Amino acid sequence: DTGVSQNPRHKITKRGQNVTFRCDPISEHNRLYWYRQTLGQGPEFLTYFQNEAQLEKSRLLSDRFSAERPKGSFSTLEIQRTEQGDSAMYLCASSPPWAEAFFGQGTRLTVV
Amino acid sequence: DAKTTQPPSMDCAEGRAANLPCNHSTISGNEYVYWYRQIHSQGPQYIIHGLKNNETNEMASLIITEDRKSSTLILPHATLRDTAVYYCIVRVHTGTASKLTFGTGTRLQVTL
DSSP: OOOOOEEEEEEEEOOOOOOOEEOOOOOOOEEEEEEOOOTSSEEEEEEEEETTTEEETTTTTTTTTTEOOSSSOOOOEEEOOOOOOOEEEEEEEEEEESSOOEEOOOOEEEEE | OOOOOOEEEEEEEETTTTEEEEOOTTOTTTEEEEEEEEESSSOEEEEEESSSSSESSSSOOEEEOOSSSSEEEETTTTOOOEEEEEEEEEEEEOOOOOOOOOOOOOOEEOOO
C-alpha cells in the first residue's frame, strides 16, 4: 500500500495520560499536514511540515500538543496530559509541491 | 481563504447524476475551487479542482460559473459508494503551505 499510513487506528486513553500518533506519508511527498476532526465537523488544520521544518501551526495546537518530523519522512503528533476535549479523529495528509493532498485514514482518539 | 456555502444534505437515486452546488461569492482572482469527499470513517479524498474553466476527470466534473461566485460538482452516474460528505474548498494554489479550510460540507445520500 503506497498511501498515507497512520498508526494506531484507534486509541483509548485515560485523562491525563500522554499519547503519540505516527504518520508515514507517501514516499517523496515533502509536505505533511496534521488535522483534527470532531463529530459532525469538517477537519481542522493543526500544523504543517515542509521536509523536517514545521512551517505553520494553528492556534488550536496548544502547548500540550507537539509534532515532529525529524528526518523529513514520518511524523509524530504527541498530546500530553490528555483531556476529554481532545477526543477526535486525527488525520495526517501529505503532498508533493503544487499538488493535492492525500489523506490517511486517521487515528481515532477517545479520552475517558 | 474565501468562505463557501453548501447545502447540508442531498439525496440522489443510484444511476442518476448528482449535482452538488457551492457558493463562494467572495472568491479572489487567484483562488481555486477544490472538492474533496469523505466516506464514513475514512480520511478525505481529493476529487477535482479548477480555477475558472470547467474541469473533468475520471471521478467527476466541475462547473464554475463565469463570475466564479459559484460552482457545481457533478457525479454523472452516482453509485451507493458515492455516499459521503462532500467539501467545497476555496484556496490559493501556491508553492508555499496552503492548508485546506474545511466547512461542514454536503452529506450526499445515494439511494436505490
